[in-house]
Amino acid sequence: MNLLEGEKGRTYKIKSINLEHIVKRRLEILGMTENVDVFLLNKKKRGAVIIKVRGTRFAVGKEFAEGIEIGGDVDD
Amino acid sequence: MINTEDTLNVAFIGNPNCGKTTLFNAYTGANLKVANWPGVTVEKKEGKFNFQGNEFHLVDLPGLYSLTSYTMEEKLSRKYILKEDVDVIVDVADASSLERNLYLVLQLIELGKPVVLALNMMDIVEERGMEIDLHRLPEMLGIPVIPISARKRTGLNILMHAVEHHKNKTFDKIEHHHKNGNHIHNHHEEFAVVYSDDIEDKIDLIIERLKAKYPDMKNYRWYAIKFLEKDEEIIDLYTVSLDDIVDKNYEMEIIKQKYDFIEEVISEVLVNKDLKSASTDKVDSIFTHKIWGIPIFFGIMALVFFFTFTVGDYLKGYIESALTVFSELVAVFLNSIGASDFICSLITDGIISGVGGVITFLPNIFILFLALAFLEDSGYMSRVAYVMDGIMGKIGLSGRAFIPMLLGFGCTVPAVMASRTLENRKDRLRTILVTPFMSCSARLPIYVLLSEVFFEKYAMFAAYSMYIIGLVIAVIVALILSKIDRVKEINTLLIELPEYKSPNARTIFIYVWEKVKDYLTKAGTTIFAASVILWVLLNFGTEGFTGNMENSFGAIVGKFLVPVMAPLGLGYWQVIVSLISGIAAKEVVVSSMSVLFNIDNISSVEGMGRFSAILAENGFTAVNAYSLMLFCLLYIPCAATIATIKKETGSCKWALYSIILQFGLAWLVSFLFYQAALIL
Structure with a gap:
């Protein structure tokens, strides 16, 4: 499942990032490394999501959100 | 240095x-x-x-x-x-x-x-x-x-x-709990981050090669890490054959291991990590709401402009009174020292009415920048990027491109510079081309003056409509440009949403003071010079100093262009001269009008009365005034903007495109409006 398919208000773990190298690196520099917890704060029907990673909130556009594979709902 | x-x-x-x-x-x-x-x-x-x-x-x-x-x-x-x-x-x-x-x-x-x-x-x-x-x-x-x-x-x-x-000190001894372990690379007292054995092995090998080739280099470890990350700049600078060691790009692993260390640090130093107040999340649940987010944003902007016009106008009254007194005092003084008509005319009609006409709008501009500073410092600005992302996506731009556009309400120059945060060059160029349509504060005096003279109690709506029209045109132009560009690439939003905080008075003061200083400097330099040049062009003609502006150089140029502007309801040579001089800085349109129609203190009640009387004599009505406002909103950007576009895009081509696009659109929109108004 990718970030767009996640449910608002839940915490997941980043499994992999399937985006071009340059984007992947930018995301990792911001702390979105593999196995890190992401909390899905908000999402719009078509489009961007707001996540919290390592204590920081980010707005992430649709295309990037689709490329971020998540799994393992930590809340369960 | x-x-x-x-x-x-x-x-x-x-x-x-x-x-x-x-x-x-x-x-x-x-x-x-x-x-x-x-x-x-x-x-x-x-x-x-x-x-x-x-x-x-x-x-x-x-x-x-x-x-x-x-x-x-x-x-x-x-x-x-x-x-x-x-x-x-x-x-x-x-x-x-x-x-x-x-x-x-x-x-x-x-x-x-x-x-x-x-x-x-x-x-x-x-x-x-x-x-x-x-x-x-x-x-x-x-x-x-x-x-x-x-x-x-x-x-x-x-x-x-x-x-x-600590000016001469680089490292204190590091107290790390790994120090007694049997790690092959026992650097734990020297370096905060010690990487995994395979990476440390490679670092050691690279350092050896570097030492052999560059014996004077400082901090070999850093360069070694950069080689492992395949850092282009360092690779270009130092030619060492490392292909056998650097068999792939280790950047991702290095990032990951740094974050692993950070997690270790956090777990040891941070207590009550999750005990955060949820106030930002609560505010965000309203401000970034999927339905209410957009109306709230437009509401906030409406409020910003409401204050800009009402509070700004209230304060403006005081500056006008002060200016009237000042102008009279100067006239008395000049008479008392027996200055010639030439000097009196230059100082009172040229400089004081020109520069003064612009300075009276300082309160409006002050309030506008104050509001923008609040939006930026509170952390709301980046939420706007998220809220607008959907709409911006439809016109082929990311929500982030909206920030430069929003800053364009203040001044186009820093707004064009702010487009730098967009990674994609094509996105940047399109953002730069549409940003000048966001009505900047320099155009505000034009709207305030014309709408107060011609629209009386609807003045605020007339002025406010300019901002909406500017925004709509920016959106349409962006849409057309993205169709021409055939945008298919991903223009994706990625922006940090900082915690909300109450804005800091000092930061806001300095931000606003910088802008006010810029405005006053502009009044003292560009507008001063434009006023003097304009005065010269209007008081000198083919026969030298002339008392009658109708024979001046300015009038000759203005009259020559009347046929171009007549279909827009702007076929008045004085208006044309004002518009041309407005390219120096948009405020100059107002100062030029006061010089051209020979009205001191044009924004005072008496000044406006005379202004409207003079214009009415020539058949210039509310329809013409609105056409003029539209034209001012859209036409050629000011000299500073043109220069910034050239600098930011690195070519004259884009500055020229911008000039042609804006002049063409201004002419077309004003033409359509005026012709439609005539038929109705």
């Missing part, structure tokens, strides 16, 4: 939103020099600060998340820090989001220069019930850590004290 014995060069660096500017301002006050880095349009701030008899030369570097060499800001900052004459680096970190901020800290430590970590926003950390072990943190990092609050101005002297004391 100053580098005398007793001046200490201190570079301030930190993540965006870490409060670096507030801290920098706390030391230097409004007393700072803003310039551009050589060759690029990235802003550079410098200031001086005296501490215990020593002079500190402070440089504020751009806010960044990392020190790789991929963006202009990063390259610039890294190059600057690596230079010999930076004595101490002050890394400003937001203590309330320490985890992410530590990444840049680790990169800076690896550079091998003296680093002092300023742990900012400690007041917020306390408010939230979080605690940071300030004893353990410096032990693990090997650098001094000073808790401060730039907003509350605490810890500022201690920070400078630490800077002074």
Whole structure:
């Protein structure tokens, strides 16, 4: 499942990032490394999501959100 | 660059939103020099600060998340820090989001220069019930850590004290719990981050090769890491054959291992990590709501303009009265010393009515910038990027492109520069082309004047409509441009949403003061010069000094262009001359009108009465006035904007496109409006 398919208000773990190298690196520099917890704060029907990673909130556009594979709902 | 014995060069660096500017301002006050880095349009701030008899030369570097060499800001900052004459680096970190901020800290430590970590926003950390072990943190990092609050101005002297004391020191001994382990690479007392064995093996091998080829290099370890990350700049600079060692790009692993270390640090130093107040989340649940987010944003903007017009106009009255008194005093004085008609006319009709006509709008501009400063400093601006992302996506731009457009309501020049945050060049170019349609504050005096004269009680709506029309046209143009470009690439939003905070009075004061100063400087220079030139063009003709403007050079040019502008309802040579002079700066349109129609204090009640009477005599009505407002909204950007577009895009081509596009659109829109109004 990718970030767009996640449910608002839940915490997941980043499994992999399937985006071009340059984007992947930018995301990792911001702390979105593999196995890190992401909390899905908000999402719009078509489009961007707001996540919290390592204590920081980010707005992430649709295309990037689709490329971020998540799994393992930590809340369960 | 100053580098005398007793001046200490201190570079301030930190993540965006870490409060670096507030801290920098706390030391230097409004007393700072803003310039551009050589060759690029990235802003550079410098200031001086005296501490215990020593002079500190402070440089504020751009806010960044990392020190790789991929963006202009990063390259610039890294190059600057690596230079010999930076004595101490002050890394400003937001203590309330320490985890992410530590990444840049680790990169800076690896550079091998003296680093002092300023742990900012400690007041917020306390408010939230979080605690940071300030004893353990410096032990693990090997650098001094000073808790401060730039907003509350605490810890500022201690920070400078630490800077002074660590100018020659790079590392303290690191107390790391791995030190007794049987790690092959036992660097745990030397380096904060020790990588996995395979990477450390490679670092050792690379250092060996580098030492053989470059015996004078400093900090081999840092260069070795850069080679493993395949850093283009370093590879270009140093030709060492390392293909057998660097078999792939280790950058991702290095990032990951740095974050692993950060997790270790956080687990040891941060207490009550999750006990955060949810106030930002609560506010965000309203401001970024999927339905209400957009109406709330438009409501806020409507409020901003409401205050700009009402409060601004109220204050404007006082400046006008003062100006009338001043103008009369000057006239009396000039008569008393027996100045010639020529001089009297130049000073009162040319300079005072020209420059004064623009200065009276200072309160409106002050309020507008005050509001923009609030939006930026509170953290709302980045939410706007999220809220507008859907709409912007439809016109082929990311929500982030909306920030430069929004800043365009203030001044187009910094707005065009702000487009720099967009990574994709085509996105940037399109954003730059549409930003001038966002009505800037210089155009405000034109709307205020014309709408108050012609629309009386609907004045505010008439002026407000300009902002809406500007926005709509920007959207349409962006849409058409994206169709021409056949945008298929991903223009994706990625932006940090900082915690909301109550705006800092000092930061806002300095921000607004900078803008007011710019406005006054412009009034004193560009507008002053334009007023004088205009006065000359209007008082001299083919037969020399002429009392009758109808025979002046200005009139000749204006009259020549009347046929072009007549279909727009703007076939008046005075209006045309005003518009031409408005290219120097848009405020000049107003000052020119006052010079051309010979009205002092044009924005006062009497001035407006005379203005409307003179125009009415010539058949210039509300319809013509609205057409003029539309034309002013859209036509050729001011000289400063044209120059900025040229600089930012690196070619005259785009500046020229912008001029043609805007003139064409202005003509077309005003033409359609005027012709439609005539039929109706």
